[in-house]
Amino acid sequence: MSLSKRIMTALVALGRRSRLLSICRSIVGAKAMSTSGKTESSAQEGTVIVEHLPEITMIGINRPEKRNCVNTSTAVALLQAFQDFDKDDSAKIAVLYGVGGNFCAGFDLKELSEKPPERLSSSDRGPMGPTHYETKKPVIAAVEGFAVAGGLELALWCDLRVVEDTAVMGVFCRRFGVPLIDGGTVRLPAIVGLGRALDLILTGRAIKGKEALEWGLANRLVACGTAVGQAVNLAQSLVKFPQECMLADRASALHATFSAKSLQESLQFESENGIPIILKESVLGAQKFIGGVGRHGKFNLDHKIGSENSKL
Helix, strand or coil, rough: CHHHHHHHHHHCCCCCHHHHHHHHHHHCCCCCHHCCCEEEEEEEECCCEEEEEEEEEEEEEECCCCCCCCCCCHHHHHHHHHHHHHHHHCCEEEEEEECCCCEEECHHHHHHHHHCCCCCCCCECCCCCCHHCCCCCCCEEECEEEEECCCHHHHHHHCCEEECCCCCCCCCHHHHHHCCCCCCCHHHHHHHCCHHHHHHHHHCCCEHHHHHHHHHHEEEECCCCCCCHHHHHHHHHCCCCCCCHHHHHHHHHHHHHCCCCHHHHHHHHHHHHHHHHHHHHHHHHHHHHHCCCCHHHCCCCCCCCHHHHHHH
């Protein structure tokens, strides 16, 4: 039975908490389901697994024997997986995880030592895969075990990071003279501030879940063994929101942080990006609010104006 079928069976048969744990167990066991190195939905010799939940795309790095370090073929497959996710109108959020207890230990130094790739990156692809690519939709990293060197850069590329309390993050490539060329020097200071970023970049030291949360590097701190399930849970909460508005605000925040040259440019982009949403989603949202939808913090896009179920 494919990973997606196991997940769907679990979703139907089990309660909320149990089904999230089932998803975790199914994903961790994905490699064991493949007898030839390939799975039903995998790409590039099974090093990347793509599975689909309702409105959520699960993308897994499947090199557990290498702590999910990324070689060139895996990088290509990862980029393709996220490009396909962007093109899939039924998918609203992606969850990136590592199979077998580790998120990602960086680039495969064995490949680098034996035969350095002629071209590590391109305009869209970084050495780790999608790190030079701008997704149109949010990506959540489910971080367990090691997320170091290029693996840390992959996590930084994601919009949100759900991090286990036992996870280890850091610029471990410092020890081996491998530079950060997957956006680490750009995104890390933007997320945690320059001083803390330089602490990690210069020393190469490890940072664990609790400190990562205090720094803002982790968005959620969760118990060991629950990162994937909690990331899916977070994704499920995001798909309930009006999507065009959420994506417009996301784009404005990213533009202001990484592209705009001035405050005025940021404000202009925000206005031009957001005003069209008012007619598309805001008016209906306001009508739902007046109709009673969303009282006591509840909100459901399926509620209709004037329906008996709209007053929560």
